[in-house]
Amino acid sequence: MDRNQLRRQVALTRQSLFDQGFLDEQFIQLEELQDDANPNFVEEVVSLHYRDSARLISNIEKALENNPLDFNKLDGYMHQFKGSSSSIGAKKVKAECTLFREYCKAGNGEGCMRTFQQTKKEYATLKRKLETYFQLARQAGPADTACRPK
């Protein structure tokens, strides 16, 4: 693909992430922070998020192995994870986190476990999609600054 095509591809991929509800407004905020001084800012932040959140996920997993479940603790971990996810605009992941926390508040262990599985799934899906997206974007070369959809 020539550069123009690549760029178009990048744009389409990006748009689909929004359209399909994987990303939200926060991601655009990140894009807006990207500039010449930090041309890969978004990717760096996302990478950082995935690195750091692995730890949070592991914490939750361990906590879910406890018996009985400590819902406060679970809620706390999920709160952290949710915050981190929302800072990169991970919309679906965030929704699952919210649901998880609801189950925590209700003391519903089953619900928590189920939701957590779903959370991990969304998390992995988005990670994959973003990796693809960034790879494509890098291939396309320095892209224009992301603009807010008018």
Place this chain on the structure above:
Amino acid sequence: MSTSTSGGVWKASDGVSDQFPAGLRVLVVDDDPTCLVILEKMLRTCLYEGIYGDLCELYFQKISLVYLNFIEFYRGDMRKCLDLRGGVTSKYRLYLRRLSGVSQHQNGIGSSFISSQEAAYGPLSSLNGLDLQTLATAGQLPAQSLATLQAAGLGRSTAKPRMPMPIGDQRNLFSFENPKLRFGEGQQQHLNSGKQTNLLHGIPTTMEPKQLANLHHSSHSLGSMNMQFNAHAGQSGSLLMRMSQQQSRGQMLNETTNSHVPRLSSSIGQPIASNALAGGVSARNGLAENGRGIGFNPVLQSSTLLNFPLNTTAELTATSFPLGSASEVPSLTSKGTFQEEISSEIKGPGGFMPSYNVFSDLRQHRSHDWELQNVGMTFNGSQQSNSVQSNLDVAPSVLSHQGFSSCQSNGQSRNNISVAGKPMFSAGDATEHVNAQSLEHPINTFFAENSMRVKTERVPDANPQTALFNEQFDQEDLMSALLKQQQQGGIGLAENEFDFDGYSLDNIPV
């Protein structure tokens, strides 16, 4: 963390002033690195032109410098007071002694240093390190000291944890050794119960009325530093403290006292990077012993987002520390020293203009009228007249004597507290405005509540600032932890926590 403002620009709708002073330093502390990185970028974007060096480093640096400066300021100020005020020389000397004795006598009075005059001052109630800090901030920081501090602070670029001053050696106000800020711990009962942070630690809050009267008459404008600490709670659990210190134009104490930000941590309430770290530190009444507002040129204007347990974003609004002239937007000098910020404010979310009424806390406890409410800490450089927003006059003494007397007499909690009067303060805090109407009430307001709210204890009425103090207390602990961490991590924060209790003037190298 959701960024409600694009580009990290504060909008009026955020509840803080839409004036985002350049050079605002923000200290961000959060357990989420993702959030931190994003915030840092946002801040850089906003402060890009004025800031040199690594932001995070600068932030921490400033924090430490603020504390240091505070101490220096205090010393300098006191000396100055001594020089300038013959009549109160002895009192101040006493005070200094008392302060140095504080570290050894946690429980307040009882220091061997205390002279016979001490009795006149009453128990060292609520004299906490914070007070000193407030004083320091409010007062003038000797240029020399400031330079020293700044140099030290800047020197930290070598990433070695540093505390320019060997504060850790002693229990001084900023003694970071103590694990927690102890504002008046085991001390003044006056202090609010709980973990209130008595910003005005160390400030003699008890003073004979007549003694105060001597101090009164300061027609000097009370330059007060308003340290508004703005701390915004960042996303879940992170407090963005903005410590902004605006350079006060007016009589700056020195070139720039940078950052009193560090103070934020404690007196400022909890160091949180939150909203109001920056903010003005309101000088408690006790500080205004001299009734002179001290123009302080807040150098430090950084917003630090400290991850404080407080999830209050509102607290630390980006108040600016109107150190010095409020009008002067602190422009970060290339040197990246706190200097430039002194007049500006520090951060937290909302800019760091910690403003807290340091004195208000004292007020509450003071058994007598000594109330240094407006310890000249208005960053706005409030003139002794009353303009809340005036630049801080570098009054000879931080202590606002007038304020004190006025406080005494009418117990108006609002007296002497000059709010930075800037829109920077988060709404709602407007706490005490300096009643600048008369000379009797020197302005020393400090800090808008927005930022680190220093709990002001207004005896008569519900003091909105009280919350500040409370918060500050928490913040202080956080700040202590932060400092510790910083030191360990080489962030440059002083190792010691800001322990205001053990403030020892004598040991502070100038």
